[in-house]
Amino acid sequence: MSDGYDGYDPHAYEPFAVAADLAVFTVRSGSLHVLLIRRGQEPYAGAWALPGGFVLPRESAETAARRELAEETGLADEVVAALHLEQLRTYSEPDRDPRMRIVSVAFTALVPDLPEPAPDGGGDAAHARWVPVADAGELAFDHAAILADARSRIGAKLEYTCLATAFCPPEFTLGELQAVYETVWSTPLDRPNFRRKVLATPGFVEAVPGAARLTGGRGKPAALYKAGPATALHPPLLRPEGHRR
């Protein structure tokens, strides 16, 4: 910070509020879904919005994001605490909220398709729903832009990180993992090559010895894997169009 900081009076200006908003994604029945909240009051009453809320005086933005997520979705605290949250970007246009000056730090999170879907929780969670991103349409404030940024970020992240496993349950088949990629990228992938690529990357997935699962009833039972310790994917797993001219 510059010398311009010194002598600043915190109360001289109309204060800023700082918020944390979340774009929480899951893959469910073949399409990418995002967690949205139905707004109860003006402005944008009745509109859908990303979950989020104000950063409290003794919180960091990330702590606030976790707290709001737990409050609004009824997810268990341990689940929320273990969640991989990633800062997306901060939105600070002066008129992004009609009421007052709000600077919002946006986060992205990826969760598996939860057995008890979040919206069934009590309290604030009553207005939370999983919505296919394709159907999200208009959202309150600038949340449609945040959602678009988050969407494109996770598409890119799948290329060079191991984050795709965050969309899967603790144990999953390679077919399920491939479906995550295909859903997020909206592109079919070659199964043999996908398989080799994933298994050739040390620490991406680890075999669960002896375990197998019948997928969809038909077909050969698939071996089960769990997420490995690796986070980066070298060399990357590129989208089919990614390296074509």
Next chain:
Amino acid sequence: MSDGYDGYDPHAYEPFAVAADLAVFTVRSGSLHVLLIRRGQEPYAGAWALPGGFVLPRESAETAARRELAEETGLADEVVAALHLEQLRTYSEPDRDPRMRIVSVAFTALVPDLPEPAPDGGGDAAHARWVPVADAGELAFDHAAILADARSRIGAKLEYTCLATAFCPPEFTLGELQAVYETVWSTPLDRPNFRRKVLATPGFVEAVPGAARLTGGRGKPAALYKAGPATALHPPLLRPEGHRR
């Protein structure tokens, strides 16, 4: 934002201040430099810090970053307006500033080695200096962490974007461009392969017909190029260690 936003009183809490801080890099005499400001007052009087300052009530964080950069470095307004600014991340730990709650949106910028170095400007610019990042050491507040994040970000960005040209003057040789990569990555690169890779990427650089420059006095004069319209680099130009196991 959630329903938690409604009924919020802007004055109910100790207000937040929002700041924009900048990590401005340049390549100069074979090493990566960052623009730092010597603080005149407490806290951290006499310490080095990243340039930056408060976001004003009607500004976005990015606008504030440009304004502060112009004020503190004496760079021409056109130069600052044309600068490629990229949002790095927002730092919001409650105690990052001992005086009050300050949430800081950090930006990164890359500039060529300026003919008239920024620090020579008048006014606030008097305390600005280019410092080799290796010599930056301890900085005020959490700026050392911001600098480290910015450093690693630009290293990664060079791999898959055309940003390296931002470090070069309007016309440059491929040797100079390669020196940028080698300086930022601290790795020697193979000249023939680098050259082919850059020229094979459409829109990365464009030849300036007929022009040539003697570099260092000795050796064959090098052809000149200017930055092309491309921004992405597909496929990426990976660091030597990047895809080795």
Next chain:
DNA sequence: ACAAAAGTGTTCTGCCTACACCCATGT
């Protein structure tokens, strides 16, 4: 003549693509 820097050519390796093929299970 020699050093230094630009620029060209060539070989080798390894990954990625593609597609053909076998295996196990339910109906």
Next chain:
DNA sequence: ACATGGGTGTAGGCAGAACACTTTTGT
């Protein structure tokens, strides 16, 4: 038996790594 999904093998192509070599300048 056959459909369905899991899993293995293999040939071709393309890009990058490594390095030998030529060209043009200053001393």
